Amino acid sequence: MQKKHQKVQTLLDAIPHIKKFYGKTIVIKYGGSAQTSPELKEKFAEDIVLLSLVGIKPVIVHGGGARISELLDKLSIESEFVDGHRVTSEDTMRVVEMVLSGEINKNITSLLNHHGAKAIGISGKDSSIINAVPKEDGKFGYTGVVTKVNGDMINNLIKEGFIPVIAPIADSAEPNHPGFNINADVAASKIAAAIGAQKVLFLTDTVGVLDKEGTLLNSLDQDDVEAYKKDGTIGGGMIPKVDSCIDAIYNGVNKAHIIDGRVEHSILLELFTSDGIGTQFVRKDNPNNGIDMEKLLSDEA
Ligand SMILES: Nc1ncnc2c1ncn2[C@@H]1O[C@H](COP(=O)(O)OP(=O)(O)O)[C@@H](O)[C@H]1O
Numbered sequence: 452m453q454k455k456h457q458k459v460q461t462l463l464d465a466i467p468h469i470k471k472f473y474g475k476t477i478v479i480k481y482g483g484s485a486q487t488s489p490e491l492k493e494k495f496a497e498d499i500v501l502l503s504l505v506g507i508k509p510v511i512v513h514g515g516g517a518r519i520s521e522l523l524d525k526l527s528i529e530s531e532f533v534d535g536h537r538v539t540s541e542d543t544m545r546v547v548e549m550v551l552s553g554e555i556n557k558n559i560t561s562l563l564n565h566h567g568a569k570a571i572g573i574s575g576k577d578s579s580i581i582n583a584v585p586k587e588d589g590k591f592g593y594t595g596v597v598t599k600v601n602g603d604m605i606n607n608l609i610k611e612g613f614i615p616v617i618a619p620i621a622d623s624a625e626p627n628h629p630g631f632n633i634n635a636d637v638a639a640s641k642i643a644a645a646i647g648a649q650k651v652l653f654l655t656d657t658v659g660v661l662d663k664e665g666t667l668l669n670s671l672d673q674d675d676v677e678a679y680k681k682d683g684t685i686g687g688g689m690i691p692k693v694d695s696c697i698d699a700i701y702n703g704v705n706k707a708h709i710i711d712g713r714v715e716h717s718i719l720l721e722l723f724t725s726d727g728i729g730t731q732f733v734r735k736d737n738p739n740n741g742i743d744m745e746k747l748l749s750d751e752a
């Protein structure tokens with residue numbers, strides 16, 4: 452009897468959170484580091500389907516850096532990263548496109564559809580949804596800087612009831628161009644801003660951003676991010692992630708969080724419980740700085 456009550460209470464506790472996000476779009480960046488075991492992938496799919504069933508509109512932007520590096524290694528092509536961004540040669544670009552737009556995009560789309568969702572897998576090249584130019588005058592090869600995201604096209608898919616699953620590959624304005632490799636964190640942030648998303652969640656393989664002692668940093672603003680990058684606390688793949696979180700909140704996205712994709716149902720825990728998990732990003736100029744108004748309001752509801 453007690454157990455039954457607990458189950459009902461869990462559902463009741465979720466109501467204010469569901470109300471808050473009902474009809475809202477949430478971009479979920481599904482990092483390669485969080486796409487590990489088949490069990491975790493199943494839980495991810497269950498979370499996305501549940502969001503969709505309760506009237507929340509998820510958009511998935513996926514990575515796959517680890518899988519790209521694994522395949523490059525098999526082909527004896529070296530992986531090179533500068534501040535978390537891959538340097539993309541012509542051969543590397545072919546592998547990036549095959550892994551991201553091919554293997555990973557289709558696997559995630561199919562997984563979601565088998566769980567009853569209406570997912571559609573696309574890359575930024577489809578309908579030229581993401582446009583880019585070479586990063587730093589071509590120093591990064593075919594790695595691109597996003598110049599434009601066609602948010603209307605993505606919103607049209609959402610209106611038709613689809614869950615877009617987007618591979619971070621961009622189109623070029625030049626004909627017969629192989630396109631651009633975009634870091635998936637950057638793609639998620641630019642997409643979230645272009646479609647007017649309420650929130651962007653980055654699923655990765657750590658509990659959030661950690662300090663030098665390995666303690667979780669619950670909340671960061673732009674100055675914290677710059678200081679931690681400068682003193683080396685934040686490095687590697689975490690650099691594009693924190694930069695993308697800051698970019699998102701200064702471009703119209705209400706909240707950005709980095710959460711642990713290794714924890715089962717981490718998306719539901721972040722969205723539907725009052726505790727929240729991981730690291731949240733706040734604007735310095737926000738009068739509610741440091742206070743999570745979303746959570747405060749839902750707790751009061
Ligand atoms: N301060 C930090 N806190 C947590 N992780 C960090 C930090 N600095 C660097 N990292 C690294 O960033 C990694 C996450 O980035 P990445 O491997 O690119 O993940 P994803 O595939 O999810 O984008 C962590 O596994 C960790 O090794």
Ligand SMILES: CC(=O)N[C@@H](CCC(=O)OP(=O)(O)O)C(=O)O
Pocket residue numbers: 481482483484513514515516517519535536537538547594595619632633634635636688
């Ligand atoms: C330019 C750049 O860094 N592109 C990334 C795209 C994939 C990605 O970002 O995957 P994760 O999210 O799993 O790291 C790469 O080639 O690895």
